[in-house]
Structures are given as structure tokens and as C-alpha cells.
Amino acid sequence: MDSEHAVSRRRVIGGLSSGLAAVLATPALAESAGQPETTAPPALENPVSKYPKPPFNTPMQPFPGLVSKMNPRPDHGETSYKGSGRLAGRRALITGGDSGMGRAAAIAYAREGADVAINYLPAEESDAKEVIDLIKAAGRKGIAIPGDIRDEAFCKRLVDEAVKGLGGLDILVSNAGRQQQRESILDLTTEGFDATMKTNIYAPFWIIKAALPHMPAGSAIIGTTSEQAYDPSPNLYDYAQTKAATMNFVKSLAKQLGPKGIRVNGVAPGPIWTPLQPSGGATAEKLKTFGQDTALARPGQPAELASIYVQLAASDASFATGQVYGAAGGNGQP
Numbered sequence: 001m002d003s004e005h006a007v008s009r010r011r012v013i014g015g016l017s018s019g020l021a022a023v024l025a026t027p028a029l030a031e032s033a034g035q036p037e038t039t040a041p042p043a044l045e046n047p048v049s050k051y052p053k054p055p056f057n058t059p060m061q062p063f064p065g066l067v068s069k070m071n072p073r074p075d076h077g078e079t080s081y082k083g084s085g086r087l088a089g090r091r092a093l094i095t096g097g098d099s100g101m102g103r104a105a106a107i108a109y110a111r112e113g114a115d116v117a118i119n120y121l122p123a124e125e126s127d128a129k130e131v132i133d134l135i136k137a138a139g140r141k142g143i144a145i146p147g148d149i150r151d152e153a154f155c156k157r158l159v160d161e162a163v164k165g166l167g168g169l170d171i172l173v174s175n176a177g178r179q180q181q182r183e184s185i186l187d188l189t190t191e192g193f194d195a196t197m198k199t200n201i202y203a204p205f206w207i208i209k210a211a212l213p214h215m216p217a218g219s220a221i222i223g224t225t226s227e228q229a230y231d232p233s234p235n236l237y238d239y240a241q242t243k244a245a246t247m248n249f250v251k252s253l254a255k256q257l258g259p260k261g262i263r264v265n266g267v268a269p270g271p272i273w274t275p276l277q278p279s280g281g282a283t284a285e286k287l288k289t290f291g292q293d294t295a296l297a298r299p300g301q302p303a304e305l306a307s308i309y310v311q312l313a314a315s316d317a318s319f320a321t322g323q324v325y326g327a328a329g330g331n332g333q334p
Helices: 002-032 100-111 122-137 152-166 190-214 237-260 277-281 284-288 302-313
Strands: 091-095 115-120 142-146 171-174 220-224 263-269 324-327
Touching (some): 091 190, 100 122, 115 122, 115 152, 142 152, 220 302
Parallel strands (some): 091 115, 220 263, 263 324
């Protein structure tokens, strides 16, 4: 019996020794198999030199302007934005989704897993097609709904088509805007003033009113306001008023809809390189040095705001409501 016990003991110890040796050898085997131990962090980017600086020589355009005709062409994150599933299964409607911050948000939302409907003017069809193609390339549903949001009936139809096409709605980005500079209030016509008010104030009212019955608790509404709400330029008399109104509708509606579980926030950009500027939002002379007076000595690109729109729509920002997030290159007040 003693010899049998001795043999069994040797087998157990031998087995343990072999297993321990295998465990200790595993890292070496993994390294020899070519598996990396660590991933190098991405290189830091200097925000001052990351994007083009003035002077610019982009051509002036008729309103509403096209991305494809700008020089340099704006960056909306077409090649740079990488998603991580933060908006998986969400359904978003974005006005002004063909260019500018609306386009950047549409691309980011799709790459974060959301289906996206965009609205734009018929004259912007070529830009909108690019956006829809990018949404579909991300494997998401992209719905194009052209039309003029200055018309109340169309605003109602816009929401109905978005809800039907997406199968619901839980993110609304009120981004479309009209900006036409006038050096003097004496140069501003009633028709022009009315068009700015209809686009920037009436349309969000009509669209939000139509969308709310479809938006469950957990939904998010995001308005695009501006540094103009806080520090208005003398030649943007009507536009600046509408952006102050947007800031206030965000704060008011957040209080009204908070108990329903719907968050309302705003984004306040500074000078951003979009078709809004060469299509009447700035003078030809101002356009040459556009963004030069920021701390970074350049205008922002729409891609630099995309992550803000994502954050405000994402569920992990659940305590953010009634907030206005600024991105103005060192200017602005939010």
C-alpha cells in the first residue's frame, strides 16, 4: 500500500508541475504568436493647425449654398468619425441635414447605430444625396425628406414621413437655419425678416409640436443656437434674435418636458465653416478672414461639433437638460 501511495503522490505532483509550467509559458507563447501586448495611443493633434486657416478664397454662392462648391471643402467627419454603438437602435430626424452641423450629426448618428431622416431644401439635393449614401454605408436606414420648413403643413408632413420611415422617433435635431447679413436695419425687408423668423423660430415650433406625440420617455431634442445669442454681430440683427430665442426655447422646453422624461438641450457654435457663410451669411470681405479672431485663429469645422450632438442624444447624458453647450474656438459665452 505504501508503494501505491508513493506512486499516486508522484503522479499528482508531476501533474501539478506540468500544469504550472504550461501556465507560466502562456505569455511567452502568446508573444511568440505575434499577439500585441498593448495598443499605442493615438497621436495628439494640435487644434491650431488641425484645419485650414484664413485667408480663404471660396466663391460666393446664392442661398442656400452647397458644400460641394466651397473651397476648402468643410469637414463633417466623412472619413474621420468612428462610432462605438452609443446610439444603437435610435431613430433621429435632423433638419438642415445636408450640410454644416446637421450633416456632421447625421454622419455621427449613423455610425453610432441610429437610423436617420434628414430634411433640406430641394436646391440642396446633391449635398443631401451624399449624406444619405454615407448613412447607408454605415449600415443604417437613411431617409431623405426635401421641403421648405417655412410652411406649417410641410412641417407636419415632415414628421409624419420621418416617423413612418424610421418606425418611430426619439431624437429630434432642430438645426436648419437662415442667415442673411444686412449692414443696416434699413436694408432688411419685411419679406427677409419674415423668412428668417419662419425658418429659425416658427419651424422648430411646428416640428416639435408635431413630433412630441411620437417621442417616448428617454427621447432627446437638440436645438442649434449660436454665439450670436450672447454676442450679436451688428449685421445679423434678425438672425441673432432667432438664436437668442432658440436658447430660450431650449431652457423653457426642458422644464416643461423634464417630468415626461424628454431632455432638451442646445449647441451654440461660434464661426463654423459651412455654406451658410458664402451664401449670404457673411460679406465677401469678411469671408476672407472668417474665424481669424478666435483663439485658434481659424473657423471651426462641423466635424468638431459632431461629438457634442452625439453626447446630448446619448442615454448616458441623462442628467443634461436645459443646457447649452458652446464650441466657439475660445469666443462665445455658453
